Amino acid sequence: MSEQHISPAAVSTAAGLTPIPGNVDPMTVARPSLVDGVTPREDGRIDLIGLPKKRIAELFEGAGLDVKAAKLRAKQVYHWLYHRGVTEFEAMTDIAKTMRPWLAERFVIGRPEIVEAQHSSDGTRKWLLRTADAHDFEMVFIPDADRGTLCVSSQVGCTLNCRFCHTGTMRLVRNLTVGEIVGQVMLARDSLSEWPKNAEDSRRLAALMDDIGDDDDEEGGYHPSGRLLTNIVMMGMGEPLYNFDNVRDALKLVMDGDGLALSKRRITLSTSGVIPQMERCGEEIGVNLAVSLHAVTKEVRDEIVPVNKKYGIEQLLQACADYPRASNARRITFEYVMLKDKNDSDDDARELVRLLKHYKLPAKVNLIPFNPWPGAPYECSTPERIRSFSEIVFQGGISAPVRTPRGRDIDAACGQLKTAAEKKSRAEIDRLLAEKEAALLG
Ligand code: SF4
Numbered sequence: 001m002s003e004q005h006i007s008p009a010a011v012s013t014a015a016g017l018t019p020i021p022g023n024v025d026p027m028t029v030a031r032p033s034l035v036d037g038v039t040p041r042e043d044g045r046i047d048l049i050g051l052p053k054k055r056i057a058e059l060f061e062g063a064g065l066d067v068k069a070a071k072l073r074a075k076q077v078y079h080w081l082y083h084r085g086v087t088e089f090e091a092m093t094d095i096a097k098t099m100r101p102w103l104a105e106r107f108v109i110g111r112p113e114i115v116e117a118q119h120s121s122d123g124t125r126k127w128l129l130r131t132a133d134a135h136d137f138e139m140v141f142i143p144d145a146d147r148g149t150l151c152v153s154s155q156v157g158c159t160l161n162c163r164f165c166h167t168g169t170m171r172l173v174r175n176l177t178v179g180e181i182v183g184q185v186m187l188a189r190d191s192l193s194e195w196p197k198n199a200e201d202s203r204r205l206a207a208l209m210d211d212i213g214d215d216d217d218e219e220g221g222y223h224p225s226g227r228l229l230t231n232i233v234m235m236g237m238g239e240p241l242y243n244f245d246n247v248r249d250a251l252k253l254v255m256d257g258d259g260l261a262l263s264k265r266r267i268t269l270s271t272s273g274v275i276p277q278m279e280r281c282g283e284e285i286g287v288n289l290a291v292s293l294h295a296v297t298k299e300v301r302d303e304i305v306p307v308n309k310k311y312g313i314e315q316l317l318q319a320c321a322d323y324p325r326a327s328n329a330r331r332i333t334f335e336y337v338m339l340k341d342k343n344d345s346d347d348d349a350r351e352l353v354r355l356l357k358h359y360k361l362p363a364k365v366n367l368i369p370f371n372p373w374p375g376a377p378y379e380c381s382t383p384e385r386i387r388s389f390s391e392i393v394f395q396g397g398i399s400a401p402v403r404t405p406r407g408r409d410i411d412a413a414c415g416q417l418k419t420a421a422e423k424k425s426r427a428e429i430d431r432l433l434a435e436k437e438a439a440l441l442g
Pocket residue numbers: 001002003004005006158159160161162165166167168169236237238239272292
């Protein structure tokens with residue numbers, strides 16, 4: 001989600017269309033054909049980014065190496081790809097010089113293409129990225145005094161149509177692949193020059209990982225490693241739980257100590273409330289959970305977050321209460337966008353406190369001033385209203401900071417992500433939203 005969000009089955013159907021699994025997604029979307037997780041390229045070479053060590057070893061064996069050599073080379077290559085961030089086989093210095101051209105003839109080390117990079121006056125950076133089959137999506141980096149957060153996309157477009165979100169006015173084009181998701185984090189490390197340069201850097205990274213043990217506060221503290229990219233939020237374009245398998249596999253590469261080595265405590269996945277996948281998320285990924293709540297009554301949430309018509313507030317809060325590993329040290333974040341005269345009354349604030357307490361949720365609330373976009377049907381609440389709302393929630397014993405909008409001048413703020421290629425009239429948007437809602441509830 002941007003406060004938004006965005007998996008595919010392993011093999012495409014004969015028609016090249018893949019239904020996203022189960023009752024959690026009503027739409028069928030075109031996607032590149034994958035053979036055992038590998039996207040074939042025109043030149044016949046195979047892109048290794050997105051593949052786990054075991055799969056790389058299988059490919060090396062398939063290309064002619066014996067089992068033992070394939071395993072050893074896969075271990076080395078994996079380390080260079082995901083831990084050191086090299087983009088050329090020639091840079092893999094512990095691999096024999098004669099072996100490197102052999103690798104380059106058969107494999108590539110991919111990255112999403114950067115179409116455009118924008119800088120906000122507040123330091124926020126937004127990248128417009130392009131997949132190999134020419135679909136655009138976005139990622140955003142938000143630097144703060146004590147952390148740097150990368151907002152990662154999981155889909156091109158979105159099946160959902162949260163009314164305050166610009167991405168919601170796009171059709172879902174397709175799910176991003178594992179390589180395209182982990183590739184965003186890798187691109188950010190490239191841009192920030194943050195790959196470990198040597199074994200000493202790697203040791204410092206490992207120490208940082210150890211330091212953020214299971215007992216630490218979820219926020220971590222600022223770490224003297226001085227790293228710029230410290231946190232990841234799956235809140236870019238799309239609903240990550242509708243692309244569960246790919247998001248999980250990408251985050252495993254991000255969390256692996258010999259991969260990108262980022263602690264799961266520094267990764268947050270944001271969902272609009274796709275209940276059937278929430279428990280799996282806790283069990284199979286184990287990252288922090290954020291939920292786009294945005295309203296406390298059925299009537300208002302049905303309007304703002306239409307997936308509520310399928311999975312209601314009570315069901316959602318119960319799923320949060322059941323979320324594996326939620327605790328006071330790892331609170332669930334509830335995102336609440338402040339919309340003037342819609343969801344921002346004192347009574348709404350009191351009901352929010354009541355609901356979170358009723359379900360005994362280890363919770364914190366993020367109040368997000370609405371970020372307008374052209375044709376948006378809402379206005380942002382006044383600063384006084386937001387303050388009053390925040391105070392009531394704080395007085396109820398629940399932390400409710402007001403988020404400072406970031407990157408508004410480059411349309412990088414929450415709810416603003418949407419690739420420029422998709423320009424529609426209001427009537428077209430209304431028609432699309434009605435279609436998406438019918439499909440969602442169908
Ligand atoms: S429409 Fe909803 S689920 Fe989709 S990106 Fe926007 S906020 Fe996230």
